[in-house]
Amino acid sequence: MEEKKTSPGASSPGNPTPAQPADNQYTQWYEVKAGDTLWKIAKQVYGDGSLYNNIFKANQDTLSDPDKIKVGQRLRIP
Amino acid sequence: MKSRSAFAAFLSLVFAAALLAGCANQMEPAKKAITDIEAALSAAGPDAAKYVPDQVQAVTSQLSDLKMKFDQKDFKGVIAAAPALLTQAQALAGSAGSAKQAAEAAHAAALQALTAEWTALSASLPAAVSAIESRVDVLSKSKKLPANLDAATFDSVKSGLADAKSLWGQATAAQAAGNMEQAVTLAKQVKAKADAALTALGMSAG
Numbered sequence: 001m002e003e004k005k006t007s008p009g010a011s012s013p014g015n016p017t018p019a020q021p022a023d024n025q026y027t028q029w030y031e032v033k034a035g036d037t038l039w040k041i042a043k044q045v046y047g048d049g050s051l052y053n054n055i056f057k058a059n060q061d062t063l064s065d066p067d068k069i070k071v072g073q074r075l076r077i078p
Numbered sequence: 079m080k081s082r083s084a085f086a087a088f089l090s091l092v093f094a095a096a097l098l099a100g101c102a103n104q105m106e107p108a109k110k111a112i113t114d115i116e117a118a119l120s121a122a123g124p125d126a127a128k129y130v131p132d133q134v135q136a137v138t139s140q141l142s143d144l145k146m147k148f149d150q151k152d153f154k155g156v157i158a159a160a161p162a163l164l165t166q167a168q169a170l171a172g173s174a175g176s177a178k179q180a181a182e183a184a185h186a187a188a189l190q191a192l193t194a195e196w197t198a199l200s201a202s203l204p205a206a207v208s209a210i211e212s213r214v215d216v217l218s219k220s221k222k223l224p225a226n227l228d229a230a231t232f233d234s235v236k237s238g239l240a241d242a243k244s245l246w247g248q249a250t251a252a253q254a255a256g257n258m259e260q261a262v263t264l265a266k267q268v269k270a271k272a273d274a275a276l277t278a279l280g281m282s283a284g
Contacts, residue, residue, distance in 0.1 A: 025202060025284045026209035026276075046216055047224035054216045078212045 004032040013049045030055075045077050054078050104153035111160030112148060115141055118167035126170045128178035137167045192258040199265040202255070206283065207246060210239050213279050226280050235275045243259040243273040 032040055038056055043049035055068040056066040063069065119137055126134050140163050147155045214236055217223065223232055249264035276283060 024205040024209075026205045026281070028209065028213075028281050045224060046220045047222040047227070048220035051216055051220055078216055 003047050030075045032069050032071050032073045032075060034071050036069065036071075037078070038069060041075070047059075082159075084098060087200060102266060104157060105227070108148055108153035110157035111164065114139070114142055114166050115144070115160060115164050118164060119170065121261070122167070122170035122174055126174035128174075129181060130170060130173045133170055133173055133251075137163065137170065140166070189258060192262050193264045194252060196258060196265065199262065202283075203246060203268050204274060206276065207242050207268070210235070210242075210272060210275045210279065210283065213281065214239055217279075223245050223279075227278070231278050235278045236272045237255075238275045238278075242268045242275070247273070 020035060030045070032041075039049040040074035042052035042055055043066075046054070055075055055077060056063060058078045062073070069075070116135075119134070119141065122134065134253075140159075144156050144159060144163065147153075147159075181238045217227070217232065218236075223229060244270045245264050249268060252258075252264060253261035
């Protein structure tokens, strides 16, 4: 799995989002590929798919459903 | 014959008296010359000793020689050497002022450089430490570490994170106390630990 430091994807400024640390140069980003799920990403990054909720929570400004991620979407990886 | 000898003795006395009078005439100017040099040396003040110690030492040493000549009643020698030494002593204050100004400018430049370094480090390190801490917190809950991270490396990351947090606390305390040099030194240690942890965790910084 490749974690990249890229600029964040489109945000939804109109949506209320839970408080989270502001993005900075050390924010880690992952670009969703075909066939990815949050579980798979968590398994790759953390070694444990059950920790997917950490990724979901860190991306609630752009994700409303953990099962709905899009190819090319950039996700914060806490 | 007797009167000739008496006359010679008289002449000797006159000569000796003239010699003594001559010496006495030169003693006061010699004494004043030394006093003037001492005054000039004293007027240069502590800045001279601090900023141009070699020049102060040179004047002090020559002044000692002059005093020795005075003690040996070589007033002529004192008077001959005194003007140059007086000029040297009078120049001390100016030299010290210039050296002090240069030292203060160098100090200000060094402080400015340290402040710029601190500004850059303090702008990035808390975020780096926070990112590492966040990742360590999640990984600590993992039943199995990711393929690119073994347990020993993860332990070392955790230990490095604890060190980095402690060092960062010391760095900010040093900065708050005005010790910019120590603050930057400690911050650089934090950066080294943070960089090592980021690398071990496969995290990158943009």
